[in-house]
Amino acid sequence: MIQAISGELGMIERLQRSEFSGYVHSVFDKTINVMCLENGELYTLACHRVDNAPNTLVIDVNSFGELGINMNDSVQVAHNRINIGSKLVIAMDHAKLWESIVPSYPTDVELLKKNVAKMNRHMDMHGTRGGMKKPLPSHRMFEEAVSSMLLERSEMLLTALLRHEMSTAFDMAVRLVGLGPGLTPSGDDFLVGLFTIFNMPNSPCSEWTDFSARVVQEAQGLTNEISYMAMKKASLGRVRESILGLLHALIAGSQEELLLALDRVLNIGSSSGTDIATGLVRGLEINIHRGGKICLPKLSSNKARILIPYR
Amino acid sequence: MSTKVVIKQSTYFDSVSLMSLSTKANQIEGVEQAVVAMGTEMNKEVLRNVGLITPELEEAKTSDLMIVVKAATDELCESAFVAIEELFKKKSAPAGSSEIKYATIDSAAKSIPEANLAVISVNGAYAAREARKALENDLHVMLFSDNVSIEDEIALKQFAHEKGLLLMGPDCGTAILGNVALCFGNAVRKGSIGIVGASGTGSQEVSVRIHDFGGGITQLIGTGGRDLSEQVGGIMMLDGMKALDEDDATKVIVLISKPPATSVEKKVLAQIKQCKKPVVVYFIGGTEESVVAAGGHFAKTSKEAALKAVVLAGADESTINKRALNIPLVEEVRAKLTPEQKYIRGLFCGGTLCDEAMYIAMEKFDNVYSNIQKNADYQLKDLHVSQEHTFLDLGDDDFTNGKPHPMIDPSTRIVRFLQEAKDPSVGVIVMDFILGFGSHEDPVGVMLPAIIEAKQWAEKEGRHLEILGYVLGTDLDNPKMEDQVNKLMDAGVTIASSSTNAGLLSREFVVKGA
Numbered sequence: 001m002i003q004a005i006s007g008e009l010g011m012i013e014r015l016q017r018s019e020f021s022g023y024v025h026s027v028f029d030k031t032i033n034v035m036c037l038e039n040g041e042l043y044t045l046a047c048h049r050v051d052n053a054p055n056t057l058v059i060d061v062n063s064f065g066e067l068g069i070n071m072n073d074s075v076q077v078a079h080n081r082i083n084i085g086s087k088l089v090i091a092m093d094h095a096k097l098w099e100s101i102v103p104s105y106p107t108d109v110e111l112l113k114k115n116v117a118k119m120n121r122h123m124d125m126h127g128t129r130g131g132m133k134k135p136l137p138s139h140r141m142f143e144e145a146v147s148s149m150l151l152e153r154s155e156m157l158l159t160a161l162l163r164h165e166m167s168t169a170f171d172m173a174v175r176l177v178g179l180g181p182g183l184t185p186s187g188d189d190f191l192v193g194l195f196t197i198f199n200m201p202n203s204p205c206s207e208w209t210d211f212s213a214r215v216v217q218e219a220q221g222l223t224n225e226i227s228y229m230a231m232k233k234a235s236l237g238r239v240r241e242s243i244l245g246l247l248h249a250l251i252a253g254s255q256e257e258l259l260l261a262l263d264r265v266l267n268i269g270s271s272s273g274t275d276i277a278t279g280l281v282r283g284l285e286i287n288i289h290r291g292g293k294i295c296l297p298k299l300s301s302n303k304a305r306i307l308i309p310y311r
Numbered sequence: 312m313s314t315k316v317v318i319k320q321s322t323y324f325d326s327v328s329l330m331s332l333s334t335k336a337n338q339i340e341g342v343e344q345a346v347v348a349m350g351t352e353m354n355k356e357v358l359r360n361v362g363l364i365t366p367e368l369e370e371a372k373t374s375d376l377m378i379v380v381k382a383a384t385d386e387l388c389e390s391a392f393v394a395i396e397e398l399f400k401k402k403s404a405p406a407g408s409s410e411i412k413y414a415t416i417d418s419a420a421k422s423i424p425e426a427n428l429a430v431i432s433v434n435g436a437y438a439a440r441e442a443r444k445a446l447e448n449d450l451h452v453m454l455f456s457d458n459v460s461i462e463d464e465i466a467l468k469q470f471a472h473e474k475g476l477l478l479m480g481p482d483c484g485t486a487i488l489g490n491v492a493l494c495f496g497n498a499v500r501k502g503s504i505g506i507v508g509a510s511g512t513g514s515q516e517v518s519v520r521i522h523d524f525g526g527g528i529t530q531l532i533g534t535g536g537r538d539l540s541e542q543v544g545g546i547m548m549l550d551g552m553k554a555l556d557e558d559d560a561t562k563v564i565v566l567i568s569k570p571p572a573t574s575v576e577k578k579v580l581a582q583i584k585q586c587k588k589p590v591v592v593y594f595i596g597g598t599e600e601s602v603v604a605a606g607g608h609f610a611k612t613s614k615e616a617a618l619k620a621v622v623l624a625g626a627d628e629s630t631i632n633k634r635a636l637n638i639p640l641v642e643e644v645r646a647k648l649t650p651e652q653k654y655i656r657g658l659f660c661g662g663t664l665c666d667e668a669m670y671i672a673m674e675k676f677d678n679v680y681s682n683i684q685k686n687a688d689y690q691l692k693d694l695h696v697s698q699e700h701t702f703l704d705l706g707d708d709d710f711t712n713g714k715p716h717p718m719i720d721p722s723t724r725i726v727r728f729l730q731e732a733k734d735p736s737v738g739v740i741v742m743d744f745i746l747g748f749g750s751h752e753d754p755v756g757v758m759l760p761a762i763i764e765a766k767q768w769a770e771k772e773g774r775h776l777e778i779l780g781y782v783l784g785t786d787l788d789n790p791k792m793e794d795q796v797n798k799l800m801d802a803g804v805t806i807a808s809s810s811t812n813a814g815l816l817s818r819e820f821v822v823k824g825a
Contacts, residue, residue, distance in 0.1 A: 136725075
């Protein structure tokens with residue numbers, strides 16, 4: 001039997017209530033995804049090398065590659081145990097709870113401005129090319145065309161948002177969905193970053209959370225289920241731990257903390273980390289641009305609650 | 312022109328695998344375009360725009376994986392697809408599915424009683440414990456893990472010494488035992504020269520030069536970088552020398568290290584006197600007198616170490632192609648550089664290769680900066696900004712924190728390379744490309760787009776950008792050394808034939824303007 005190490009609050013509560021049966025949707029080395037038949041959402045079982053994330057349970061295995069788990073294996077939950085066929089039993093007794101809470105947009109943005117500039121410089125140097133960061137010239141027409149379209153559409157989206165041309169913005173956002181290489185297309189990853197920023201309490205852009213919800217509604221069927229789930233959760237302000245860590249570092253971190261947190265995000269997937277980080281940084285730039293032009297109620301400090309012991 | 316399409320239904324690979332598959336598919340011989348992407352509407356729109364869409368692709372669903380290959384002929388397309396399928400099979404196969412895995416060293420030793428060596432690569436916190444278990448099971452140890460305390464290293468080496476076993480490491484990346492390369496190593500001929508090396512790429516370089524000069528290797532024993540420090544006392548180098556001295560197949564011994572602590576050097580030199588066989592000593596930046604006084608053969612460079620060893624092993628020196636420096640080439644390059652282009656920038660994956668080139672430059676220049684400079688005055692103030700002549704060991708902890716070593720992923724060097732290429736004061740950029748077991752499967756291919764782009768920038772600005780490349784490998788290595796060299800030459804890169812020559816050429820190219 002394998003022990004669960006930590007898991008997202010909502011997922012653990014659902015598992016606790018045993019409102020969960022499903023099948024294995026996809027198998028990777030570090031994660032497996034399970035389709036829940038009760039609510040049609042994907043849930044992830046992740047090895048201990050992966051950070052906490054929405055709909056995710058981190059368990060004490062190094063890899064799923066050798067456990068013999070296959071697509072469509074049945075998944076059942078009973079008595080605080082997850083059974084994947086007869087291949088794996090996961091005990092949740094000692095799993096710590098984790099909840100994704102996006103930090104508030106700061107009232108004093110001077111440090112944020114400096115950190116955004118540092119983040120841009122670091123991404124210029126260390127970001128992965130091929131998605132939102134233009135690839136080096138090559139004969140690969142597909143990649144070059146994808147990159148041009150990503151840049152053009154993301155810029156048009158941001159410009160339209162700033163001009164309140166919401167119909168154009170919506171069109172551009174939808175035309176980013178499913179665009180790009182990788183399991184989670186680069187356009188989706190960019191939107192994950194952007195939607196996260198819209199969900200920062202006190203954000204000058206928080207009025208656009210409805211916009212992101214509409215885009216996600218339209219996105220169903222335009223990208224694969226794994227990528228769709230990440231976008232859907234981001235539109236609700238629920239993102240993985242490393243992204244939250246980066247936001248905290250951007251708001252209040254030292255240069256060292258910022259670069260450490262940024263590197264963690266840049267290491268996600270192939271170009272996914274760079275694409276998400278680009279969405280975050282563009283979103284913050286819009287916030288900085290709009291800051292002061294609107295008046296929002298101040299909310300209390302809103303730090304992520306992390307790792308509450310669970311019995 | 313022929314286009315072939317395959318759609319893999321409901322197939323999910325992680326992004327890293329997909330990107331890697333796509334990159335490799337585009338590098339297959341004869342392939343003009345290869346696309347590996349999820350079947351989303353937007354990706355299909357891009358395929359329409361670039362003229363690669365087919366009716367079959369139009370039917371792909373968001374959970375399907377689209378593979379498109381365009382090549383000159385149907386046959387090329389077909390063979391490219393066979394190669395792509397092979398790549399997919401490799402990615403799909405569970406890791407080590409054909410191997411038996413043991414949970415502990417004890418169970419492995421019990422199950423394979425004929426085993427006499429354990430290679431240990433675990434988190435540093437557990438490495439000493441595992442190494443001790445292996446020694447207790449009478450196994451020699453190659454300890455690849457780093458972050459092992461010096462106290463543990465000393466204790467383990469003393470324990471190994473008492474048991475008559477080798478403890479190679481910690482942080483030992485290179486060994487060739489019984490003609491099998493472990494961790495990072497090259498395919499070299501079997502022969503009569505034994506090497507004990509405290510530096511990984513230095514040992515690789517000497518082994519490939521020996522091969523190039525017609526010689527061969529009996530054993531290459533790594534010691535770990537701290538072995539010749541005052542505290543450790545050279546336990547492993549002394550035991551390695553002794554083992555090779557007692558080995559009938561070994562006729563000549565080569566020692567490779569950065570200069571040892573004085574007390575350790577004395578011990579090593581004393582043992583050279585005891586050796587029945589000739590010993591060539593290449594202590595990078597070291598001096599000749601003491602080595603000669605001890606009866607050893609001093610080598611100033613890695614190339615000289617290899618040459619002396621091969622000759623001492625019986626080769627006729629007059630028949631060896633010594634790869635003399637190409638003097639007309641030096642003049643030719645000097646003539647292309649403007650007076651402002653006076654600095655060398657060395658971007659190395661191999662630490663010892665960086666060291667060697669740096670020491671060669673220091674013979675003529677004072678202003679040589681590096682992240683591995685011993686002289687604190689010449690250590691780089693900001694690792695991200697080069698000063699005058701700068702030599703970077705990109706495999707050092709300064710650059711690898713949380714990232715793969717550049718020998719495994721040389722793409723980590725691209726950004727710095729482009730940065731240096733833009734600097735109008737740069738006369739030459741020198742880089743190594745390391746082939747062999749454990750290294751990246753196409754180190755040149757990874758850098759080529761950046762090299763081509765940099766050359767184009769320089770041309771637009773009306774200046775010559777001299778790029779000097781050294782491919783460390785042998786004709787037996789994979790990928791093929793010749794192919795790697797040809798790719799560089801086609802991109803306008805000047806090729807050095809050894810680490811030593813790379814250092815000498817880069818220095819001589821900029822002498823005039825310095």
